[in-house]
Amino acid sequence: MAVHLTFRPIRPEDDPAVAAVIRTVMPQFGADGPGFAMLDPEVDGMCAAYSAADAAYFVVETPDGRVLGGGGIAKLDGGEPGVCELRKMYFLEEARGVGMGEKLLRHCLSVAKELGYKTCYLETLTGMDAAMRLYEKAGFKKLCAPMGATGHSGCDRWYARGL
Numbered sequence: 001m002a003v004h005l006t007f008r009p010i011r012p013e014d015d016p017a018v019a020a021v022i023r024t025v026m027p028q029f030g031a032d033g034p035g036f037a038m039l040d041p042e043v044d045g046m047c048a049a050y051s052a053a054d055a056a057y058f059v060v061e062t063p064d065g066r067v068l069g070g071g072g073i074a075k076l077d078g079g080e081p082g083v084c085e086l087r088k089m090y091f092l093e094e095a096r097g098v099g100m101g102e103k104l105l106r107h108c109l110s111v112a113k114e115l116g117y118k119t120c121y122l123e124t125l126t127g128m129d130a131a132m133r134l135y136e137k138a139g140f141k142k143l144c145a146p147m148g149a150t151g152h153s154g155c156d157r158w159y160a161r162g163l
Contacts, residue, residue, distance in 0.1 A: 005068065005100045007107065010057040012047045017067035018059060018088075019043050025069075025090040029127050036154040037088055046088070050074060054084075056111050060091060060100055068095035071104050073112045073120065078149025082118035083160075085150065089122075089131075101134050109138070113163040120163055121147050123155035135159050 010018065022043055026032055042049035050057035050072050057072030071089030079085070086108055091101060112120050123146060124131055136142075140159035147158065 004063055005060050005095060005098065006063075007058045007060045007070075007100070007104050010047045010050060010059050010070065010072075014059050014067055014070075015044065015046050018046045018057075018070050021067065021069055021092055022088060022090055024092060028093075029125065031125060031154060037152055040151075043088075046070075046072075054115055056108070056115075057088070058104060058107065060095055060104060068092045069100070069104075071108055073108045073115075073117070076121050076148040076150070079121065079147055080119075082116070083147065084112045084115070084117040084120050085148065086120055086122040096130065101131070102138070105134060105138055109161075109163060117163055119160055121158070121160045123150060123152050124157045124159070125155050126157060128157075132157060132159075 026036060046057055055072065055074035058070055059067045060069040061067050069091030072087050073084045074087055076083045076085040109120055122135065140161040143158040143160055145158065147160065
């Protein structure tokens with residue numbers, strides 16, 4: 001049976017479901033301690049955190065409205081002007097491997113370009129192999145060191161690509 005998923009901009013009522021996705025997925029990859037995004041204050045208020053004119057967050061949902069993941073972009077904290085960060089792109093297991101990651105990534109990159117960003121940066125970690133393959137397929141290049149000041153010291157892989 002094919003999975004029919006769509007994505008749309010986040011709404012305030014999505015916040016608990018998005019927080020639950022983040023807190024479910026990150027420990028699956030060993031990313032549940034200090035220095036990882038699941039401890040960011042914005043996790044419990046994602047809609048407000050991405051409500052600025054230079055940010056956007058999208059939720060992935062089933063036809064019946066169940067949130068299975070999401071991802072967004074925002075200005076890179078401590079980064080150079082014109083640099084955004086792909087943030088908190090996570091999917092529950094049932095939403096992986098069906099092409100939604102690529103669709104949402106391409107949409108986020110398109111929105112970032114529309115917002116005037118010139119470069120998109122992201123952080124990930126060893127073990128998120130499928131995600132890294134997706135990023136590389138989408139044109140992201142590996143970096144030797146992190147950019148900006150995200151506070152995610154637990155991440156050990158960094159990528160960027162021009163928009």
